[in-house]
Amino acid sequence: MWLRLWQRKQASIRQTLKGSRFHRFWGQTLFHNLLWRTDRRSIAGGLALGLFIAFTPTIPFQMTLAIIGALLLKVNLPIAIAACWITNPLTAIPIYTAAWKLGKYLIEHIGIIHSFLTAHHFETKSAHLILNGIYLWTGSLVFSFLAAVSGGLLVLLLWKMPRPRRRKRRGSPVQSSSSSPTPGKPENSEKF
Secondary structure, X not given: OHHHHHHXXXXXXXXXXXXXXXXXXXXXXXXXXXXXXXXXXXXXXXXXXXXXXXXXXXXXXXXXXXXXXXXXXOOOHHHHHHHHOOOOOOOHHHHHHHHHHHHHHHHHHOHHHHHXXXXXXXXXXXXXXXHHHHHHHHHHHHXXXXXXXXXXXXXXXHHHOOOOOOOOOOOOOOOOOOOOOOOOOOOOOOOO
């Protein structure tokens, strides 16, 4: 049921995209059938791509990166774009702060990287900015990888779950054609 609703929603999205600036820029490749499929591989790939991009610190370019990634990987485009919106103006600060803290923790506890960074004396303002960027990107890439793998696997697992079968409607029993009476004649009419 949810799959049919999503297919209808995608059809309306495709309709609104026709003639838009995205259509003018990307052309007919935006409407390639592989980008709008609703099968297990396409949806899992679109979600994984969107989640990976969402946790990278590329906020002004995330939708563009999702479109390019979906075009290259041939995964579901609307899912990839929608997943990018996990990091939005409300959630970006807590997510990127957590990513920065994780990156700082990882870099300070990995001996080779930490010794390399301390040997190069990051004490100027620009060097300190670069170091903070390294912390942010390290934590963000860890979050991106974990989110992409878990999101893709979740879709694959949910897709395999058994679905409940629909019950037949009451009041309209199924009759076989050989035993059904014809209208207007009694059931046991015999010729004399």
